[in-house]
Amino acid sequence: MSAQNEHPNKYDVIVVGGGHNGLVAAGYLAKAGRSVLVLEKRDLVGGAAVTEEFYPGFKFSSLADGAGHLLSEVVTDLNLSQHGFQILPTDPLILSLLPDGNHLAIWHDVNRTIQEITKFSSVDAHAYPKFIEWMYKISRIVAEMNRMTPPDLPEVGLRDLKGLFSFISPVRGLGWKHITQVVRILPMSIADLLNEWFQSDIVKGAIAASAVNNISSGPQESNGTAYNFLYNWSGSNTGLFRSSGQVKGGMGALTQALAKSAISLGADILTNTEVIRINIQDGKATGVTLANGEQILAKTVISAADMRTTFLKLVDPYYLEPKFVRNVNYLKYHGTMARVHFALGRLPIFWGLNGGSEQLIKGHVQIAPTVTYIQQAYDPVKYGAYSKQPYLDIQIPTLTDSSIAPEGKHIMSVTVKYLPYKLSQGNWDELRDTIAKFVINILSDYAPDFGQCVQNYNVITPLDLEKVYNLPEGNPVHGEMTLNQFMWMRPIPGYAQYRAPIDGLYLCSAATHPGGGVTGINGRNASRQILEDLK
Amino acid sequence: MNSLTKNYDAIIIGGGHNGLTAAAYLAKAGRRVLVLEQRHLVGGAAVTEEIYPGFKYTVYSYVVSLLPPRIIQELQLPKHGLHVMPLEGAFTPMEDGNYIASYSDEDDTLAEIRRHSKRDADIFPVFNIMMYDLARAVKPILTMIPPDPANPGLEGLRTLRDLGGHLKSLGKEKFHWLTKIMTMSAYDFLREWFETDVLIATQAQIGVIGTFLGPKSPGTAYVLLHYYMGELDGASSTWGSQRGGTGGVSEAIAGAARSFGAEILCNAPVKQVIIKNGQAIGIALENGDEIVGKTIVSGCDPKVTFRTLVDEKELPSDLVDAIDKFKYRGSSGKVNLALDGLPTFPAMKDKALIRGMQEICPSVDYLERAYDDAKYGGFSKRPFMGCIIPSTVDPTMAPPGKHVMSIFVQYASYDMPAHGDRDQQREAFGNAVIDSLVEFAPNIKNLILHKQVITPWDIEQTVGITEGNISHGELMLDQLFFMRPIPGWAKYRTPVRNYYQCGSGTHPGGGITGTPGRMAAAEILKDGN
DSSP states (O other): OOOOSSOOSEEEEEEEOOBHHHHHHHHHHHHTTOOEEEEOSSSSSBTTSOEEEEETTEEEEOSOOOOTTSOHHHHHHTTGGGGTOOEEOOSOSEEEEOTTSOEEEEOSSHHHHHHHHHTTOHHHHHHHHHHHHHHHHHHHHHHHHHHSOOOOTTOOOHHHHHHHHHHHGGGGGGOHHHHHHHHHHTTSOHHHHHHTTOOOHHHHHHHHGGGGTTOSSOTTTOTTHHHHHHHHHHTOTTSSSSOOOEETTOHHHHHHHHHHHHHHTTOEEESSOOEEEEEEETTEEEEEEETTSOEEEEEEEEEOSOHHIIIIIISOGGGSOHHHHHHHHTOOOOOOEEEEEEEESSOOOOTTOOSOHHHHTSSEEEEOOSHHHHHHHHGGGGGTOOOSSOEEEEEOGGGTOGGGSSTTOEEEEEEEEOOOSSOSSSOHHHHHHHHHHHHHHHHHHHSTTHHHHEEEEEEEOHHHHHHTTOOGGGOTTSSOOOGGGSGGGSSSTTOOSSBOSSBTEEEOSTTSTTOSSSOOHHHHHHHHHHHHHHO | OGGGGSOEEEEEEOOBHHHHHHHHHHHHTTOOEEEEOSSSSSBTTSOEEEEETTEEEEOSOOOBOOOOHHHHHHTTGGGGTOOEEEOOEEEEEOTTSOEEEEESSHHHHHHHHHHHOHHHHHHHHHHHHHHHHHHHHHHHHHTSOOOOTTSOHHHHHHHHHHHHHHHHHTHHHHHHHHHHHHHSBHHHHHHTTOOOHHHHHHHHHHHHTTSSOOTTSBTHHHHHHHHHHHHHHSSSSSOEEETTOTHHHHHHHHHHHHHTTOEEEOSOOEEEEEEETTEEEEEEETTSOEEEEEEEEEOSOHHIIIIISSOGGGSOHHHHHHHHHOOOOOOEEEEEEEESSOOOOTTOOSGGGGGSEEEEOOSHHHHHHHHHHHTTSSEEEEEEEEEEOGGGTOGGGSSTTOEEEEEEEEEEOTTGGGGSOHHHHHHHHHHHHHHHHHTTOTTHHHHEEEEEEEOHHHHHHHHOOGGGOTTSSOOOGGGSGGGSSSTTOOSSBOSSBTEEEOSTTSTTOSSSOOHHHHHHHHHHHHTTO
16 A cells, blocks of 8 residues: 655544454444554554465455445445445355255345245244344344443443443333343353254254354354344344355455545545554553654554554553453453465366256355254364364355456365364464365365365465465454453453543554454544544 | 041142252241152152162262251251262363372372472362352352343332342442353363363363253363352252162151151152132142142253143243243263272272262363263263272271172263163163273272162152253253243242242252252241141
8 A cells, every 4th residue: 555655643533453443443433533654564454354375366255255345325425335345245144065965055035045944944944033033122232242442340420321322222112021031142152052952963063153253162152142143143244144245356345445435535545654652641642653663653543453462562561450451361362263364277067956946056155063062073173172073164256256266267266164272282384285275175165176176285274364465373363352341341350441541542453342354433433432532 | 548638738749859858948937748759758859868788879860968057957967867078179180190099188189289280289279269259249149039021010119129239239240240150161261260171071071061052062161160159059069879778868857747747648749730610729649639739849950840740721822932942962971980999090099089979071072072972872981980999988888898889971861761771771881881980990890799870861760850960950051040941930829829839940050959949838837838
């Protein structure tokens, strides 16, 4: 991203880190008339939401794989469509492949999904629309919670009460009895929640898979995965538990649009510019020091970087209380995913899918047939190992957007779960090919000619997530999405209101409330908080 | 059977310790009370039985720690035979021959921890203070009548206000620890404090007791706190064993109830609650007898209370639905041994520890693997075990020179034996327990005179607790406080007028606490019944 060659040495606001939340915050602050500078260490903005050409002509969405959770206000407030952002619709949302060649598709259309589910269980087919209707309502509550600055419990101020009221009012129609049910559901495990509704393991597996995204434990034993499930649902552009669509040009097109929008609103953006220190004077943030020694002044500094980078690297520990540092140290990251990207000479043929297979595989293709399968994919992670039967989430974006690969060729991107960041044996750099090979092996069970289609592959290990994309312990959302790291406890109890314990220093990364995913909510909430504080 | 012709103010179904506690309080308040117990003895899961001649087994439960002093005092339980002897300490052998121990004397415990890590020894007292602070913070909540947020009423609003005020009074730091402990896994929580794996394991095992979760499963840190509350000011300053076996606790409560005039009838299984026009008016026994009572109280678990004892048509369908979703998942079994002599743990340097608890949880991974082994159905090949040898401190338990060993075992799933012949499965489970114990106490196999193996299924069959869950339902966040057993019905009442619940399936939950029984009795009296 080119910016002005001569940037002024003084800004109202400096944003450290050009991930999507940093760019959203920059956009909103620039729009409010502040002078804003975004500093990005890599040669491209976007953080985990980038398009990279690992092989000539093949443009991969390196990590984040969809923008279906982006807050619609962000799109309109920042005019992203004008800057080239477009989501190409996909349907079905999910195709769950089964080892016996059968499959279950979840479509936008509830009735069509009911027909699919009938193949496995008529009881579940009957339950599905009720489940969708009921959970959708609950997800609206979570959606409202996402938009608020969490109250600083147990101290509840007048401002918090206002926020609380705004979150309760849209759901009062549900009735208090149902709101009680919400309290019951949030701390449940996704397996327990689905057991209350469904009988078929296959139906439960298809639905449960997305609930363990960004969580390092299994669906069966992790209380709180129901909350994560609702979190995913709350922002989804489908009104269902999983979002859909392909960003035209790959995920980088979104962050490029955010950058263009910010620039058009007056912000400056510098890439290849590493911040090595957040400058503090008399307990107040005064700007940043760059790797080249240059200092830039600002009244307000926002860190869009993760908590470890911000507080263990960029801020002088002298200014932090030991208790705060302790809490930063104990943030739970536990990354458990890798991405494997394939450049394909042609589309593989999935043997279980008869005619219309291209249509069926346009959304997320899951290899996570049952809840037990997903749980077992996780079990070895506890001991620093990984299962040879992982949970795979596959996308073939070229079926929707042919512009990202040479003509006739395809891209397949696979999220592999669970792979532990901390291995008890071996190291990730040596295991790159091993991972690619076992993914190819598994996929060959479903598409026997898959191996022949692969021209090239690129593996992003949990260690790469940390080293290349600055995601501690390979966790893409800057901290597990567990119940103890939600709401007023995210990122750290007592600091959930986007303010760091240093005057003038703010936080806006996925480490903050409401958490991970390409939502833009963190950046938007943080900028709102900053503007309120500056009043 | 003359007494049965009487009109009772209250009939208690189930003579477990909570039913007996409710009976005692109601009788103390002048009510005519009858307790009906299906078995030949009272106590429910807290009984002592001489299964093998001369040897007394505490058949299902094993330690006493959670009984609040208030109940002990109000019911004058020591007068009726309550005599809890604190355990000497706890001993945990490790796989490498080393061990860790804890003692009632904190200095001794610290010296022991220091052997493993100076850092952990330094921080242990701070951790203890924090845990007791948290236990103190939760304690008032345990004795609050849970409000129904959907329909709070004036009283509920007052409770909610008190609750808010209470939480605020904790201050930020304690409140934050509280919210963390409510949501984290025992392991993650402890890992923030300690570096010694075996020390974490000895604490984390407390967090999994009675749940079908591993130490790394979120939700288990709360269970740890639940048990800390017992240590706060329970019957003893630490875990202890009742003289004559845990049945003695039930006997003491029964004695108190009788002294206040309550009648207790054993071998009297109840078939159904008799309901007329939405109001409970009596019960029908299995033998066809009917007994009239103004108030009927179930000390059974929620499924029995609502689904077995009451006709479905008497209940709203959403209640039936919610009760059917209530999670039990019994996870623990019991092995009781009659021994020809004392077992020897080679790792045990301080021989006095044989009079304490021997915990087989040598590492966090051991615990977690025990869980992984069993969680898809079946039992742990190398289970987590809590052993006590009560005969070392209580000569009434076994003939001279002989001993009884009471082994609490986790994990065993309820539906384990369904996969095959139940007797074979029980045998295999028992063998896994002994084989695992032999790793740490090699001579034990040769000392066994008699062995009793109990699976969750056996607990259900004999004691009547659904799926054999010792807490009458998992102590998980979604089944606590105003959601225990289900939202809307956490105040010991039921939709059937004059029909109440008082078992561990109600707030505040399991353990030998007597608290549900005591609180239910107070609510019944408040209703003027």
